[in-house]
Amino acid sequence: MSDANVTATDSSTNEGEPSGSVGDNNKGSPLWKFVTVLVQPKKGEGGNCTFKCHFCNGTFHGSHYRVRLHLLKISGKGIRICRSIPDEKKREVEGLVEAYETGKKRGQPRLVPLPSSSIEGSSSGSTYGLDLMDEVVEVPKKRKGVSGPLEKAFNNNAREQLDCEIARMFYTGGLSFNLAKNPHYIRSYNRAASCPIPGYRPPGYNALRTTLLHKERMHIEKMLEPIKLSWQQKGVSVCSDGWSDSQRRPLINVMAACESGPMFLRAVNCEGDLKDRFFISDLLIDSILEIGPQHVVQVITDNASNCKAAGAIINARFPHIFWTPCVVHTLNLALKNICTPSSITSNKVAYDACNWISQVAEDVWFIKNFIMNHGMRLAMFNEHSHLKVLSIADTRFASIVVMLKRFRKIKQSLERMVISDQWEAYRDDDVTKARAVKDMILDDDAWAKIDYILAFTLPIYEMLRRLGVIRMSHVFTRFMSGGML
Template identity: 60%
Template sequence: GLGNTAIVKAFNLKIRDQLHAEIARMFYSAGLPFHLARNPYYVSSYTFSANQSISGYIPPGYNLLRTTLLQNERENIEILLHSIKLSWHEKGLSIVSDGWTDAQRRPLINFMGVVEGAPMFLRAVNCEGEYKDKWFICDLISKSILEVGPYNVVQVVIDNAPVCKAAGFLIETQYPHIFWTPCVVHTLNLALKNICADKHTEANEVVSEECNWISTIHGDVMFIKNFIMNHSIRLAMFNEFIHLKMLSIAETRFASVIVMLKRFKLVKHGLQEMVISEKWSCYREDDPEKAQFVKETVLNDLWWDKIEHLISFTNPIYEMLRLCDMDMPMLHLVYDMWDSMKKILKRQYIGMKGSEMMSSLVFILWWNKSNTPLHCLAHSLNPRYYSLSCLNEASNRQPLHQDNEISKERKNCLKRIFPNNEEFRAVQVEYAKFSGCGIFTDSDSMIDRGKIDPKHWWLLYGSSTTLLQKLALKLLGQPFSSSCAERNWSTYSFVHSIKRNNM
């Protein structure tokens, strides 16, 4: 008894239990998510207070948190970001932007600076009451460019809607060394939308009547999903036969049609078991015609074959979209990814007629819209594509300096980046040395072209071509999509929401 009492007193077990109860009660009463307990600042705040002698300490209140402490933390963040801002002159950065409508239906446009996979929030603009034409968007982009310094900016990445494209061209006119680059992920998503479009418009006129079956399949899938999800009894039957949930996918999500079809494929057998069960037969009387249509469709093998077929021939585009939807610096890889995908589609559907070939044409059309001179320049500065291992991968593969299209676009880029004739001539000579292996003939340099990271290669071996090395290191750190700007809206909606403000 005495020993236990001594241990309890020594470790303050009762006080610890009381503190645990108070913390838990805070979580339960305020509806705080449990994963807040994994936040390192949650742990460090209590650890710090336990290790200090702060008699009578009272935690900060409502007003202090939303005013003084918030301003102090912003200043702290600015200090932490200062070193990143200093690196922009050497590493360059990309301005990426995306639009969003918040819970109050306010149209917002945010701007972020990205380099080496590290996005930094710059600003969010409330465009309520504004006519968002090319001049207005161009003005917003220009303000962000001036904020970070025009000569630090390599490219502006936004979607390729007509108004954004026009604004991008205006930016290129104002700042010839800055390139407008369409978001690759947005472009891929538009290609999939054109293939799966439910009606023919000017935007998808390339899709022939032979693709109508795709929109029919999508319509059937959405009908079945809504028929099950919109009634509690049918949903209960679905949950009894199938452990996976029926997805509710917003149309704004990339490849939403394909994602839904993939989920239907996974629940195929459960759906079939459900519609042939006694429970389904007994309950379908509330809407017999619709229930019969669902049953006949789900049991139709030809219908499932079409779904499998649709998933199969759009899978290359879908997989590339997933690969591209990240913040990693991959500008130097995108040209090869597009080119490889174009060849796969042509090879896969060669000699075919109908929807598969039409899908290939749609993809190639969007590739032509998305391909930019900057993609070609970044591609041509990747040492891997000059290595013997890469050149031997295909019999018809040739060094990039022998490719007419790439050489033409590369020259156009270099002229814009180096408007001074002497510098342009010097960087052209440096590229000739790099591509022709002039001064890069030592064995380590040649072997490492296909072995190590391109940026590391330029740091190790590019010192003799200073202009080209500096340019390559900038381009190898740039993104090719605006995905980080879109993901930022999820963070924004968490930080600024009605529920959070009422806590």
């Protein structure tokens, strides 16, 4: 089988095709041996390709499902049957298809009865050979003394079985339990219960990632039209910031903000690109042109030198658009210079005045690492505290202040831990470090310094907390509900 044939089958299912079509992963189907793929399927076309039959030399357009109809001479399905295939070859193809579908079915997960029910005729709970998509009628076990008017009225047995089916969906799919808190998850089942549709099947893999996704995007775009129209009267600011996703890919977000509310424009994957002033300015200029330069008042980025230079390039091209540094980033830099001042000559005044704060922060990090890196010490701490020791990345806004605030909350737990008999009895780690940690935790002067640091950094921290904690998921949720931030 050629690579082209394999590629042609690894695509989406056409809506309305039964099980066994391209979307069901028919890479190894023997039918592809008897056709030649002339045109590969395009993205978004549901796996439809152009193929040529080896027997009749006819050229057709469709998926694996249509190849099967053509070769097996199944008429009345919208494709001409192959009249040139010999009967002996047709029987061979039928045998190959039957063997392929049987092997594919055996490789599928076995259907396991639900906890609250048993499948008729199966005493072991294993139903080998049953497809999960097959219709299975489950016969509930009869329990004496349970069946009554109340149970019949509320249909408790059916409710229990449905709960078990939903729970198994979470377990086998590795879904987060937080999905159960999603209002759309709850409303989907409420709608299905209140408006039953006989024979309804939920949307499949391909519908979710193609037609329904496109439909949802168009709907969101329509809902955002009032905000876009307000840009003409009130003007708009283009905001940009960089971050990394769970796969450590560098991304740059671009948003439009105005009095009517913020709106997400795009996220660009910058992996492999040099994020200099020209790259950033080109990215922002594309967004400005999409909005309309006449509606844009300013661009807002962080205070990095490349972003500042990009703002100058934009201002040179659009003189009415000026660059504004991000307030959150500015405050974070100020707080960072207070908590961890640099020792360079130009920063000597701040270093001399605030260097003691960095020493306090280093002691706190030392205590945190000592507890977190020793399993027994961490177990001792967990016995005395219901709060956890935070592991905060240095890149987070106000990371030092956040750590100091948490240490202040767990002060009594730390003190109880180091004066306990367990702390003194455990000797398998560095005794010198353990004694140093105990002395630091019981030092009243150290706690007084932490209180002082938290007191005079409180205004900056509160401003950072109010401005820097809004997440994109929150923005999307508020837009979906028609609200504003």
